[in-house]
Amino acid sequence: xxxxxxxxxxxxxxxxxxxxxxxxxxxxxxxxxxxxxxxxxxxxxxxxxxxxxxxxxxxxxxxxxxxxxxxxxxxxxxxxxxxxxxxxxxxxxxxxxxxxxxxxxxxxxxxxxxxxxxxxxxxx
Numbered sequence: 826x827x828x829x830x831x832x833x834x835x836x837x838x839x840x841x842x843x844x845x846x847x848x849x850x851x852x853x854x855x856x857x858x859x860x861x862x863x864x865x866x867x868x869x870x871x872x873x874x875x876x877x878x879x880x881x882x883x884x885x886x887x888x889x890x891x892x893x894x895x896x897x898x899x900x901x902x903x904x905x906x907x908x909x910x911x912x913x914x915x916x917x918x919x920x921x922x923x924x925x926x927x928x929x930x931x932x933x934x935x936x937x938x939x940x941x942x943x944x945x946x947x948x949x
Contacts, residue, residue, distance in 0.1 A: 834943030847920030855900035
């Protein structure tokens with residue numbers, strides 16, 4: 826079953842903005858940690874943003890100051906706000922989680938779930 830569902834990709838002009846969304850399936854109570862990756866044509870997949878268990882965030886140097894990762898208070902939906910987009914940002918973007926809870930009283934569980942990917946195309 827698909828555990829993470831992504832949306833929000835599309836075509837945008839250089840300098841524009843997009844917000845990607847990653848929603849938990851009904852079987853997941855909460856997403857405890859999450860990362861956003863991207864893979865451009867002919868290039869390796871790279872980590873662009875991460876939200877850790879203590880709520881701190883980390884960003885790749887290439888997106889620092891332009892991208893923001895966030896999570897709803899209910900920990901069921903994660904976002905990647907992308908501003909000042911460049912053609913170099915064109916890629917398929919994936920959300921990923923390694924830690925979830927299956928119910929409110931469960932301990933944090935180790936998993937390896939990926940979203941289906943959403944294509945972001947930035948035109949010059």
